[in-house]
Each structure stands twice: as C-alpha cells, then as structure tokens.
Amino acid sequence: MSDTTLASKKLPSGAEWTFEAIGQYHEEIARVAANYKLDTYPVQVEMITSEQMMDAYASVGMPVNYHHWSFGKQFLATEKRYKRGQMGLAYEIVINSDPCIAYLMEENTLTMQALVIAHAAYGHNAFFKGNYLFRTWTSPDAIVDYLIFARNYIAQCEQRHGVDAVEELLDSCHALMNVGVDRYKRPPKLSLLKEQARQSERETYLQRQVNELWRTLPTRTTADTKEEAPRFPPEPQENILYFIEKHAPLLEPWQREIVRIVRKVAQYFFPQRQTQVMNEGWASFWHYTLLNTLYDEGLLADSFMMEFLHSHSSVMYQPNYNDPWYNGINPYALGFAMWQDIKRICESPTDEDREWFPDIAGSNWQETFDFAMRNFKDESFIAQFLSPRLMRAFKLFAVQDDDKKSKLFVSAIHEERGYRELRERLSNQYNLGCREPNIQVWSVDFRGDRSLTLRYQPYNRRPLGKSVEEVMKHLARLWGFAVRLETVEPNGSTTLTYECRTEKRRGDSKEKRARN
Amino acid sequence: MVRIIDRRFDSKKKSTANRQRFMRRFKRQIRKAVADAIDGRSIRDLESGEEISIPSKDLSEPSFQHGKEGVWEQVFTGNDRFASGDGIDRPMGGGGSGGGGGASNEGESEDDFVFQLSRDEFLDVFFDDLALPNLVRTELAKLTEFKTQRAGFTSDGVPTNINVVRSLRGAIGRRKALGAPLAARVREIDDEIEALEQDTTAHLDEIAALREERSRLLIRIEAIPFIDRFDLRYNNRIRIPKPITQAVMFCVMDVSGSMDEQKKATAKRFFMLLYLFLRRNYEHIDVVFIRHHTIAKEVDEDEFFHSRESGGTVVSSALRLMTDIVRDRYPPGAWNVYGAQASDGDNWDNDSPICCDILDKELLALCRYFAYIEITTGEAQNLWRQYEGLTAHHRNFALQRIESLEDIYPVFRELFKKEPA
Numbered sequence: 001m002s003d004t005t006l007a008s009k010k011l012p013s014g015a016e017w018t019f020e021a022i023g024q025y026h027e028e029i030a031r032v033a034a035n036y037k038l039d040t041y042p043v044q045v046e047m048i049t050s051e052q053m054m055d056a057y058a059s060v061g062m063p064v065n066y067h068h069w070s071f072g073k074q075f076l077a078t079e080k081r082y083k084r085g086q087m088g089l090a091y092e093i094v095i096n097s098d099p100c101i102a103y104l105m106e107e108n109t110l111t112m113q114a115l116v117i118a119h120a121a122y123g124h125n126a127f128f129k130g131n132y133l134f135r136t137w138t139s140p141d142a143i144v145d146y147l148i149f150a151r152n153y154i155a156q157c158e159q160r161h162g163v164d165a166v167e168e169l170l171d172s173c174h175a176l177m178n179v180g181v182d183r184y185k186r187p188p189k190l191s192l193l194k195e196q197a198r199q200s201e202r203e204t205y206l207q208r209q210v211n212e213l214w215r216t217l218p219t220r221t222t223a224d225t226k227e228e229a230p231r232f233p234p235e236p237q238e239n240i241l242y243f244i245e246k247h248a249p250l251l252e253p254w255q256r257e258i259v260r261i262v263r264k265v266a267q268y269f270f271p272q273r274q275t276q277v278m279n280e281g282w283a284s285f286w287h288y289t290l291l292n293t294l295y296d297e298g299l300l301a302d303s304f305m306m307e308f309l310h311s312h313s314s315v316m317y318q319p320n321y322n323d324p325w326y327n328g329i330n331p332y333a334l335g336f337a338m339w340q341d342i343k344r345i346c347e348s349p350t351d352e353d354r355e356w357f358p359d360i361a362g363s364n365w366q367e368t369f370d371f372a373m374r375n376f377k378d379e380s381f382i383a384q385f386l387s388p389r390l391m392r393a394f395k396l397f398a399v400q401d402d403d404k405k406s407k408l409f410v411s412a413i414h415e416e417r418g419y420r421e422l423r424e425r426l427s428n429q430y431n432l433g434c435r436e437p438n439i440q441v442w443s444v445d446f447r448g449d450r451s452l453t454l455r456y457q458p459y460n461r462r463p464l465g466k467s468v469e470e471v472m473k474h475l476a477r478l479w480g481f482a483v484r485l486e487t488v489e490p491n492g493s494t495t496l497t498y499e500c501r502t503e504k505r506r507g508d509s510k511e512k513r514a515r516n
Numbered sequence: 517m518v519r520i521i522d523r524r525f526d527s528k529k530k531s532t533a534n535r536q537r538f539m540r541r542f543k544r545q546i547r548k549a550v551a552d553a554i555d556g557r558s559i560r561d562l563e564s565g566e567e568i569s570i571p572s573k574d575l576s577e578p579s580f581q582h583g584k585e586g587v588w589e590q591v592f593t594g595n596d597r598f599a600s601g602d603g604i605d606r607p608m609g610g611g612g613s614g615g616g617g618g619a620s621n622e623g624e625s626e627d628d629f630v631f632q633l634s635r636d637e638f639l640d641v642f643f644d645d646l647a648l649p650n651l652v653r654t655e656l657a658k659l660t661e662f663k664t665q666r667a668g669f670t671s672d673g674v675p676t677n678i679n680v681v682r683s684l685r686g687a688i689g690r691r692k693a694l695g696a697p698l699a700a701r702v703r704e705i706d707d708e709i710e711a712l713e714q715d716t717t718a719h720l721d722e723i724a725a726l727r728e729e730r731s732r733l734l735i736r737i738e739a740i741p742f743i744d745r746f747d748l749r750y751n752n753r754i755r756i757p758k759p760i761t762q763a764v765m766f767c768v769m770d771v772s773g774s775m776d777e778q779k780k781a782t783a784k785r786f787f788m789l790l791y792l793f794l795r796r797n798y799e800h801i802d803v804v805f806i807r808h809h810t811i812a813k814e815v816d817e818d819e820f821f822h823s824r825e826s827g828g829t830v831v832s833s834a835l836r837l838m839t840d841i842v843r844d845r846y847p848p849g850a851w852n853v854y855g856a857q858a859s860d861g862d863n864w865d866n867d868s869p870i871c872c873d874i875l876d877k878e879l880l881a882l883c884r885y886f887a888y889i890e891i892t893t894g895e896a897q898n899l900w901r902q903y904e905g906l907t908a909h910h911r912n913f914a915l916q917r918i919e920s921l922e923d924i925y926p927v928f929r930e931l932f933k934k935e936p937a
Contacts, residue, residue, distance in 0.1 A: 023520065030518070043518055043519075044519050048523050059534070067533045067534055068534065068537060069537040069538040070577055071537075072537050076629075077631075106524055163537075171577075174577055174579075177579065320594025321593055321594050322594065326592075329592075395594050398590070399590055399604065401590070402588075407604060410600060413598060413599060415600065426591045429590065429591055439580055460586050460587035460588070462587070463582070463586060465581035467580070468578075468580060
C-alpha cells in the first residue's frame with residue numbers, strides 16, 4: 001500500500017468530536033478488538049453532559065437508582081470539586097449490563113472519546129463478560145430493569161409510609177451494606193417480570209414464616225427448659241442483611257423488600273470491589289494496545305497519539321511512598337504493569353521468569369490473558385502473577401505496624417529472599433477478608449429476650465473502629481430487639497464488646513403512629 | 517455500526533431529587549447556617565446564595581471498620597533506603613506512610629462539608645422560618661420582570677423582524693444615490709446627441725460613440741441591485757424593567773437597653789421581608805434607618821443593627837424625625853413611603869399618646885403602609901394599647917405582637933393581599 005492511500009485512510013483528528021467521527025473510531029476499534037478475540041457484550045455508547053456524569057457518579061455509577069440523601073451529598077461534593085477544578089471528572093463510566101453502556105462526556109476531546117471507547121466499551125466490557133466473579137454474581141441483562149423496579153418500589157413506599165420511615169430504613173441498610181453480601185453462595189438470576197410477580201407473594205409468605213417462628217414460642221418454653229435449646233441459626237451467617245431480611249421479627253413486608261433491594265445492589269457491586277487492580281489494569285492494557293495497533297496501521301494522526309499518551313501516562317503515574325501526593329498503590333498503574341509484564345513473560349521470558357512462571361513463560365500471550373482474566377480476582381491474581389521483575393520496578397517494600405512494638409518494621413523488600421513474602425503481603429492487602437472485619441451472626445436468643453448476637457473474629461488483633469456503635473444502633477433498629485457484639489479472644493473465650501438494648505413493639509413504631 | 521445515544525438533552529437536573537433529600541435531611545443545620553448568614557448580611561443583600569458548612573461527623577455513613585490498633589501490614593512503592601528487618605520510627609500525626617493501614621486509604625478528612633446554597637434555596641429557608649404562604653413566596657422570589665418595547669430599527673437581526681417598508685425605502689435611496697451621476701451623464705448625452713443631430717454637418721461617428729456610451733451607462737444603471745444586504749432594516753425591541761417607580765422604606769427601631777441581640781435579629785427579619793416585598797413592586801428603593809432611645813437619629817445600616825445604647829425610650833422622637841425626613845427629602849407625590857417600626861413596647865408613659873397623635877394626624881397620611889411590631893413575650897405595653905386604637909381608622913396601619921419568627925408574616929398579610937402582583 002502506498003503512503004498516499006494510508007494518509008487518506010487516516011481517521012479524523014482535532015479536538016472537536018462529531019457523531020460521525022466517533023462512529024468511525026468505534027468501527028476501527030471494534031475491528032481491532034475482534035482481531036484480538038476480545039469477547040464483549042454489544043456496545044451502547046451514550047453522550048452525556050458533565051452534570052449528568054456527576055449525577056451518575058453520585059448514584060454509585062448507575063443510570064437509575066432510588067433516591068437517598070447520601071447520593072445528594074456525593075453529588076454536592078463532586079460538583080464542588082469539579083467546579084473548583086480540583087478534579088477532572090473520570091473520563092469513563094461503564095455499566096456492567098447487556099448491552100454494555102459506556103458514557104462519553106460532552107466536554108471531552110475526540111481523542112479522549114476514542115480512549116474511553118477502547119478502555120471502557122472494549123476493555124471493561126470484555127472483563128465483565130469473561131471474569132468468573134461477574135459471571136457468577138451479576139446479571140447484566142437484568143440489572144437496569146431491576147434498578148427501575150427498585151426505584152419505583154421505594155418511591156411507592158415513601159408515598160405510603162412517609163419519606164422519613166423509608167430514609168431511616170435505608171440508612172440502617174446502608175450501614176450494613178458491606179456485610180450484606182454472600183461471599184460463597186451463588187445468588188439467583190434477576191428478572192424484572194419475575195421480580196414483580198414474586199414480590200407480593202414473597203411478602204405474604206415471608207411474613208407468615210416469621211410469624212410462625214415467634215407464634216409457637218410460649219407453649220414450648222415451659223416444656224423444653226431442661227433440654228439444651230436448639231441453636232438458631234444452626235450455622236453462623238456471614239450475610240447479615242440477608243439474615244435480617246429473612247428473620248427480623250418486627251419488620252413489615254415492605255421493609256423486608258427494601259432490605260432485599262439494598263442487599264441486591266451491594267451484591268451487584270461486590271465483584272467490582274474485588275477486581276479493581278485486575279479490571280482497571282486490563283482495560284488500560286487494552287486501550288493502550290488497541291490504539292497503538294491502530295497507530296501502527298497508520299490510521300491515527302501524530303497529534304492524536306501525543307494527546308493519548310499524555311493522558312495515559314498521567315493516569316498510570318505511581319508516586320513513591322515519600323511523595324507528598326502518595327495515596328497508596330495506584331490500581332491503574334499496578335494492573336497495567338502486571339498485564340504488560342505477563343505479555344512480556346509469554347513473549348520473551350528471562351531465566352528468572354522460567355523459574356517463577358514455568359506454565360506461562362513462552363506460551364501464547366492471548367490464551368494466557370484469557371485464562372488469567374476469566375479465573376482470578378485481585379488477591380489471587382497478584383499471588384499468581386506478580387513477578388520479581390515488577391517488584392523491583394516498583395521498588396516494593398512491606399512494612400509491619402505492630403502497636404505492641406515501639407518501631408515499625410520492614411518485613412520484606414524487593415530482593416531474592418523477600419519476593420515471596422512481599423507478594424503474599426500485597427495479595428493480602430487486596431483480600432476483602434483481611435481488609436474488612438469478619439463479623440457474623442452468631443445466635444438469636446429466641447426463647448428469651450429475642451436478642452441477636454454477632455461475633456467478631458479479630459484478624460491480627462485489630463479491634464473494631466469507633467463507627468461500630470453507630471452501626472450497631474442501626475442493626476438494633478432493624479432487628480427490633482437487643483443486639484450484642486462479641487469479640488472472640490485469642491484464647492477462644494468471648495467478651496461482650498457492645499450491646500444495644502431496645503424494645504420496639506409493633507404498636508409503637510413510628511410508621512404506625514403516622515398512619516393512624 | 518455502534519449505537520450512539522445522545523442523552524445530553526434529557527433528564528437535566530436528575531440529581532435535584534437527591535439534592536433535595538440532602539437538604540431535607542440537614543434542614544436543621546442549614547437553617548442555622550442561613551440564620552447566621554442573615555445576621556451577617558445587609559437587609560438589601562438577598563440576591564445571592566450562601567455557602568453552607570455542615571460538620572462532617574453529622575454526615576458520616578457508618579460501616580463496620582477496623583480500628584487503628586493491632587498488627588497492620590502494608591506494601592509501599594519506591595523503596596529508596598530500607599533493607600529487610602529495618603526498624604522505622606513511627607511517624608507522628610499519621611501521615612501517608614507508616615501505620616494507619618487500610619483506614620487511611622479512605623482519605624476522609626475531618627473538615628466540614630461545604631456546599632453552595634442557591635439564591636432560591638436560601639430564600640426558601642428564610643421564608644420557611646417566617647412561615648410564609650406559598651403564593652407569597654413565589655411572588656417574592658421572582659426576579660425583576662422585563663417587558664419588551666420597540667426601540668427604532670437596527671441593521672441586523674433575524675429575518676422575521678425585517679421591516680419591509682424601511683428596507684425598501686433604504687433601497688430606493690441607495691439606488692437613487694448610486695445611479696444619480698450616471699443618470700446625469702445620460703441626460704447630458706441625450707442633450708449632446710440632440711445638438712449634434714440638429715447640426716447639419718454629419719457627425720455620425722460621434723453620435724454612434726455617444727449612443728454606445730449611453731447604452732453602457734444604462735446597463736450600469738440597471739446593474740445597481742434592487743435591494744442589497746445593507747438596505748435591510750429590522751425592527752428593534754429592547755427589554756426594559758417593568759415598574760419604574762420608587763419607594764422609600766423607613767426602618768425605625770428602638771435601641772434602648774432592653775432590646776437585646778435576639779430581639780434585634782427578629783426585627784432584622786421583619787425589615788428584610790418588607791424590603792423583599794417592596795423590591796417586587798418598585799424599581800428603586802431607598803432605605804432610611806432611624807434608631808432611637810430618648811433621642812432619634814438617622815444612621816447607616818451597620819450602626820443601626822450593631823450599636824447599643826442604654827437609657828429610656830421616647831418613641832415620638834423617631835416618628836417626628838421620620839415625618840421631617842419625608843417632608844424634606846421624599847415628597848409623597850414622587851415617592852411611595854413605607855414605614856416599619858420595631859420595638860419591645862417600652863415607652864415613656866406620657867409619650868405614647870403623642871406617638872399616636874403624630875401617626876394619626878400626620879404620618880399615616882404620608883405613608884402607603886406603616887407596620888409596627890412589638891417583640892415581647894410579656895404583657896402588652898402602653899404603646900401597644902395606644903396603637904390598637906389606630907387600626908380602626910387607618911387601613912394602612914398594621915400591628916403585631918411577636919414572640920417567634922412565624923408571627924412576622926401576619927403583619928404583612930394586608931399588604932400582600934392588597935397588591936395583586
């Protein structure tokens with residue numbers, strides 16, 4: 001092909017975008033992505049204003065959501081920072097749905113629009129479709145419908161029971177959102193129609209179940225006092241919101257439904273919290289690779305590449321621990337570097353790589369990528385694929401902070417004897433099990449005062465933060481009776497950490513009074 | 517082909533619902549901030565919003581989190597000096613490096629949460645305190661209305677505004693002006709040709725030359741465009757603010773020792789509300805501040821609200837001063853005079869009948885409206901009893917005893933009713 005035909009084939013450049021130009025870019029990016037065998041949901045690109053972008057931000061990145069003051073707070077904070085120029089808006093929001101919705105912001109240049117299409121509409125999209133966590137935990141074909149159902153349902157509840165009652169309930173649910181997910185069990189698929197159809201049925205059924213549970217109490221208590229009381233729940237429960245939804249004695253059916261909605265939303269975002277490094281790294285790798293491929297084909301202008309690379313490198317910047325703007329490890333930087341590194345190990349492995357990664361050194365990089373993307377989450381991805389070379393490049397070091405010692409202690413650095421430990425430490429850092437306190441429902445005293453007891457299993461002697469009191473008050477509000485929190489000591493005994501006594505009777509609940 | 521959906525024009529202000537939820541939730545804090553702002557503002561300064569700050573602990577959304585103690589391991593980047601097994605002194609103040617662990621990732625600062633309240637939201641909270649009816653609220657919050665008026669013609673505008681007669685008149689003038697020298701020459705040629713034809717000697721060549729020039733000139737005259745772009749004239753309309761009337765508002769306040777800050781703050785809201793009402797109706801408003809104890813004095817706003825005097829109270833002195841100022845500077849023919857008086861009701865006993873007399877005989881005849889508020893929780897004072905008698909004869913006199921802010925509005929009820937937008 002001669003130079004002139006190449007030049008005439010060039011994609012449009014310049015700062016101003018048009019719908020045709022975006023269409024052309026998308027076509028080329030889609031073509032190259034298909035060549036790399038990226039398996040994606042169909043793409044739906046939407047053009048929005050910066051205000052709409054902030055709005056989507058505020059409602060946890062979803063196009064529709066129920067109304068709550070905390071989203072308003074988020075919006076005000078974002079708006080203020082944006083207007084003062086303290087932050088550029090993130091250039092991408094992408095919804096894990098089928099078709100995959102990627103938002104482009106009106107104010108961005110053509111280059112940035114192309115970058116977002118490559119990053120979000122192909123990178124993230126492929127990850128959503130392929131990764132096992134997303135495949136297991138989310139139902140992309142139903143999420144938007146479900147959120148519409150949720151918003152309408154909650155709006156109805158507000159009309160029927162008052163904004164205050166609903167807001168109180170949502171506050172309490174939000175406080176328990178992080179402990180409202182199933183970590184191991186597979187949730188059932190969502191569907192709007194089934195959801196609506198089953199909702200009323202579920203309401204009456206659940207209420208009957210709960211009534212049943214408490215109705216039979218008085219007759220038995222006298223008869224069974226000698227026997228050891230059967231435990232309830234038989235096994236400790238990790239999903240506290242689920243437990244509340246199913247077993248809280250005093251909740252009304254609509255309240256259970258709202259608990260369920262919050263729980264579903266929490267569950268939907270659970271995989272995202274576990275795959276930040278992998279997912280962002282993967283998307284960054286692909287925008288970088290796709291656009292570079294287009295450039296090699298002669299389709300992109302130099303000015304386009306300059307702007308793209310400038311933006312790319314500022315996102316991938318990793319400050320050192322002693323820089324004033326150091327704020328932890330940048331997931332974009334780490335993820336991007338790891339995927340680049342895996343490709344290098346596949347294509348031109350060193351002796352060190354062969355020793356550390358016998359399985360993938362010298363293999364086909366695209367197949368290795370596909371395997372890694374599908375079957376890992378941050379913690380296992382790092383444990384498996386972080387290479388000594390990368391630890392040296394990032395100059396990683398692990399610091400141990402033990403409050404019983406007077407000094408901090410450097411436990412491992414980027415050297416031969418430190419690699420394995422360092423890798424384990426970093427992997428742990430992304431393990432939600434270590435990052436978040438392990439609190440489970442332990443027992444319900446259903447023959448006595450109906451109190452609910454949670455147990456906290458400390459990790460590395462870490463106590464619970466101050467916010468625990470507030471959260472326990474929220475829990476007590478949901479449960480309706482006393483709630484306790486016990487901490488398991490290293491010797492196996494337990495101590496009562498927190499207790500919140502409350503006696504709420506059905507008759508005096510605020511909602512009731514308001515209605516009469 | 518990709519589907520690109522343009523959502524820029526739908527669902528603007530989608531966040532308003534969440535924003536309102538936020539405002540609703542923190543109403544108490546916002547009201548307090550607005551109250552503080554009002555105390556700090558001039559009574560005429562009601563055009564801007566306000567920055568509201570709320571302590572971030574009130575806004576926190578709790579969740580189960582680890583505390584800072586225990587054992588924490590964290591991996592950092594950019595090692596430049598450490599070897600395995602090194603001990604590091606614990607950094608003071610919990611900076612970015614060192615301990616803290618996962619908790620510090622959140623970067624939750626202890627600063628107050630600050631956000632901007634728009635003018636409308638600000639007024640809304642202000643009106644809330646005063647328990648204003650909704651209709652009145654919207655009336656007051658309205659910005660100055662404009663009406664459009666013809667203002668001659670301009671040389672550019674939109675096609676719908678073209679003034680045909682003006683444009684064609686311009687075109688005729690232009691055609692005449694451009695064609696005049698040519699037409700004059702044509703007439704000259706005509707004369708010459710006629711002269712030559714009269715001549716007996718043959719001037720065929722010359723005549724032919726002249727004829728040719730004549731036809732060239734005619735073509736040039738024809739070529740002058742019938743109408744040109746710069747002939748176009750457009751009707752011009754300008755926006756002018758609607759009411760061009762003026763009012764003067766007198767704020768009269770007792771500043772004797774018994775008027776404490778709380779009472780003054782209430783009085784201030786009373787004046788603000790009157791100002792808002794007047795601003796709706798009048799283009800230009802003068803405000804005159806008169807404070808009094810035993811002697812009345814005209815002062816500026818700052819001194820009016822913030823200085824404090826002690827001693828007795830002679831209300832009539834202020835009313836006399838007001839009457840004099842009106843007579844002097846604000847002839848009722850040219851100005852609409854409004855009076856607003858705030859006091860705690862204390863007056864020197866013999867003075868109250870005099871006050872009544874001044875109002876009855878002189879001042880009320882000069883005023884469009886005069887409102888009196890007595891800010892007190894106790895017994896009605898002598899001034900009140902005297903004033904009560906006036907309401908029977910004067911429809912433009914209103915009085916109200918005020919214990920809390922909600923009581924202010926009824927003073928103006930008559931005023932708002934009387935003036936339908």
